[in-house]
Amino acid sequence: MEKHIPQPSGKAPAPRWRSPAWASARKDMVGTALGASRLWFSVAQGIVSEVYYPRLDIPQLKDLGFIVADDQGFWQELRRLPGYTLEFVAPGIPALTIRHQHPRFSLRLGICPDPQRDVLLLDIELDGDAALRPYLLAAPRLGGDAHVNCAWTDSWEGRPLLWAEQGPFGLALMCADADGLPGFGMRSVGCVGESDLWQDFDRHQRMTWEFTKTDPGEVALAGELPRRCTLALGLGSSKEAAATLAWSALMQGFESAWQGQCEDWAGWQKNWQQPPALAALPDAARQLLQRSASVLKVHQDRTYPGAVVASLSVPWGESSSSQGGYHLVWSRDLVETAGALLAMDKLDDTRAILCYLIATQQADGHWLQNQWLGGKPFWQGIQLDETAFPVLLAAALHARGALAQIPVHDTVRRALNFIVRQGPATGQDRWEEDAGINPFTLAVAIAALVEGGALLEGRERDCALMLADYWNARLEDWTWVEHTELARSLEVPGYYLRSAPTDALCHDGARHEHLLIKNRAIDPDLPADEQLATDFLQLVRYGLRDARDPRIVASVTAIDKLLKTDTPNGPVWHRYNGDGYGEHADGSAFDGSGHGRGWPLLTGERGHYALLAGEDALPYIEAMAAMTGSGGLLPEQVWDTDPIPARGLYPGQPSGSAMPLVWAHAEYIKLCLSHAQGYPVDRPVQTWLRYRGQRPHIPYYLWRLKQRLRNLPAGKELRLLLHAPARVHWGRNGWQEIADVDTQDWGLAHIAVLPTMLLNPGDTLEFTLYWPDSGQWQGEDFQIRIVLNMAV
Incomplete structure (x- = not known):
């Protein structure tokens, strides 16, 4: 059957299929500028992946990649070329040079945002076979929508460009050669899967199409580039505004932007000096500490100061259709991040987070499960710890004498009122799954009652402390079990449950009804007393139980036997037995079910316990530092079983989950600083003074x-x-x-x-x-x- 080849001009044919909505979550780098620019970007697979503007939760581009080709049938897509190298100016400075190597060519790609404009600049140099040329292919997602109103090839004031427009957003791609002159050769716009550049090369082994316009849909932009050039991606409120910014940035030049970016970030890094006690850390650990501080800064928004998204990535993005991904705000992740910033003496950033939280508190006192930066709800669950964490932040700033006149009494009172009404059970645990009485959630709620109570007066304070003492005294009644089949198999007398069913509150001890395990396709129901998690470690971290308490020791022994995996890069722990959030056994992406993998974040939590138990936390620091990706970022999960090279999965190395996970970087910072200090830097002050690790006796x-x-x-x-x-x-x-x-x-x-x-x-x-x-x-x-x- 003869294959129809569209004409090489005019309007591009409509697509017959839809491509994945997002790019790979395995990021090599995330970046932004510190100037007036309101643009964020990430790098994955050796190319630019998502670009966000003018806020952290509005993606405008899925990816911007390249093909290197001649006119004789040879072509190579860069993202499919293995073995690229990353060259950073210094750890934590988001300016990057990538070198792609092939027997016929080498391509150097410099990536840097313009500090003063909403423009991302890419400096391109192709060496090798003189017959080869680079070609760009870009996938706009204006406003986070795969459906783009229209895309064009055009000229702006006599300069050729590619642009797209959707609603209030415009995108322009412009190119300047080594002499600063317009550099585009052939240009085309197409529909993904039908008339994009990849399809052109796949069918014809060279660029033949020059479509000038597309209908609304999933569009792609393509253009032939000089062997030495600078490419500018501009974003604005219209395509014309984007083009003006793009050409302005090109005229100022890549080197100017690069120098400004490096100087700005180096100056920011000098504002925080690592404690002298950390000078003995291995180089990799100290570099990750510096990089982690920058990751926290990169993920802060400018339209909504104090808002920090969980990650500039979408887990398993290539197979995801989620409109949210992790570029949303969770109050838990936000306060965990604030705890690291506070420990680093970043008081202005920490106060901005508290003000943002005060502004987004709901009328009844709780915070949303997660939300867009402007406060619009995304998911609708109720997680008690997400109401408790902001109280801990207010109290921590108060303990430092750093509230700076921020009024917190009303916020704290409404939050505690919600905790009193709803607790001790939570609608969802911190993993956004089961309802019940969860040791982690309960630890955070108890601490919030104590810390928040210290900010109140009279009977309000008495009520908060009464309930905190009661919940603390009854923790074991609800969440400790003994002599179960699982305990016998692990050779321990008992352990703290992952979660006790809510109706345990109507009885006199933990009940053993089944709890549904979310994301698990096979046998999702397990008795509550057969489910074990690492969550109880928070009891020790917050000073509710001593690290040497026999029940704590037994539970640590149990999780080390059941949930720990030793990888070539160090030990890592699963969230709980039966976890279904992760790749399938064959390495295919999580698709609503799967098999949970090890979390470096939990290695950090286990390291905090080791510190409190009188052990050395350094092995846990080194393990986290070894579990980073090629760009030095911490993933949500690492692969923890036999390698699957075809899917890029190796033990102790990042899986396809979110990377970077800001919470993991915050935990790493806190573990390092806790290691230097000798106890957890985020341990609530009043809670420790009240309990000192001992279960209270109540009348x-x-x-x-x-x-x-x-x-x-x-x-x-x-x-x-x-x-x-x-x-x-x-x-x-x-x-x-x-x-x-x-x-x-x-x-x-x-x-x-x-x-x-x-x-x-x-x-x-x-x-x-x-x-x-x-x-x-x-x-x-x-x-x-x-x-x-x-x-x-």
């Missing part, structure tokens, strides 16, 4: 409508915690000696105290509630039995 138990005790240890006082004024009508042993007690307003809740200390084991307590605001009775009676003890 009371709490009853709530959502947490209905059935048993009360003898000698304990019963306190009812309610969210509205009430009268408690109560009696004992079958409604004898009836009495009434009115609740008192403790600011964050209404509390009624019943004098139950003199009741004996076997006695019963009966009560009901009258609500004066509505004039109604609860309509049900409650009974609590007095027991000898409820110890775990």
Whole structure:
């Protein structure tokens, strides 16, 4: 059958298929300028990948790559050419030279943003066979949409260019040769998969098409370049604005931009000096520390100061259709990042984050699961730790005397009110999965109650501390199990659960119902007491339990046996057994299910535990430094089983998950600084002073409508915690000696105290509630039995 070849001019044919929406997540570099520019970019597979403008959450380009070809049938796409090398000016300065080597040619590609304009500059030099020429191929995603209104080849004030436009955004590609003259040769615009440059070379082994315009759709831009030239990608509010910026940048020159970028970033780096105690770190570890600081800075937005996205990448981007990726804000990741910035004495950046969080707090006191930079919700889950973390940030700045008049009382009070109402169970854990009572979430919530309570006064403070002590005292009642089949197989007496089901609160200890494991296609249901995670380590990090507590030691032994993988680059831990978030066994991309891999972030958390246990944290620092990609960035996950070279997967090296993960870089910074300091730099001050690793002994138990005790240890006082004024009508042993007690307003809740200390084991307590605001009775009676003890 004869293949139809479109005419080499006019309008490009419409596409018959859609390509992946995003680029590879395995980034070689992420970058931005420190001047007036509002452009961010990343590099992957040796070419430019996503470009963002004018905010960190608005991608405008999927990738900008190159083909090197002659007119005799030879062509080579650079992103498919292995073995390129990366040359950085210095660790953490986002200006990069890439060298691609082939038997017939070498191509040098310099990449640098214009510090003063919304322009990305690429300096290109092709050496070797004189018959070869470079060609660019670019995939616009204006406004993050694969559907672009239109693309053209045109000329702007007599200068040839390529441009595209969609809604309020315009993109222009312009080229200047070595003499500063317009450098484009042939140009074409096409539809991806049908009439783009790659299809042209695949069908004809050379560039034959010169389409001048496309219909709306998934467009591609292409152009023939001089062997020595500078290419400018300009972005603006229109295609004309983008072209003006692009040519202005070309006239100022690549070297000027390069020098300005390097000087600006070198000056920024000088503002923070690594502690002298870290001078003994290996070179790779110190370089990663410097690079990590820059990664945190790169991921900060300018339109919304204080907003930091989780990553300038989309996990498994080549197979993803997500419109969000990781260029969104999670309050948890944001505060984890702020903790590293605060430890580095970046007080202005830290305060900006707190102000951003105050502005985006919801009316009921919580923060969204994640959001676009302007505050628009993306996912809709409720994660209790994401409400607790901003309180810890406010308290940490307060402890440093660095709040600088930022009013935090209302924010803290509303956040604690939400925690009091919703806790101790969370709608989702920190991995955005199961509801339940999770040790990590609970540790953060308890710390928030203590730290936030210190910022309040009177009964509000008393209420926060009362609840913090109660949750801390009952942690093991809810989340510790013993003598399970898993414990026997791991040869430990017991361990902290990954999460206890929420209805454990209505019983007197952890329940063993099944918890659904998200992202796991096979056998997604496992008993709660057979699920083990690293999350309990936060109990030690925040000072709620001692590192040498027998239950902590047993749980550490368990995770080291079950969740740890030793790779050639060091040990790495899985989030929990049965995790389904990662590549499949054959290395194919996560597609809603898969097999979770090791997280360098968790190596950092395990390193913090080692520090508190009196061990050396340096092996964990070195392991994290060894798990970076070729550009020195930390991934979300590393491959942790047999290598699959065809997919670029090797043990201890980045998988296709997000890279860089800003949270991982923040954790690395904190681990290094904690190593120098001798204890975690983000340990909440008041929480440590209150508990010092010891489980508190409390003289009371709490009853709530959502947490209905059935048993009360003898000698304990019963306190009812309610969210509205009430009268408690109560009696004992079958409604004898009836009495009434009115609740008192403790600011964050209404509390009624019943004098139950003199009741004996076997006695019963009966009560009901009258609500004066509505004039109604609860309509049900409650009974609590007095027991000898409820110890775990």
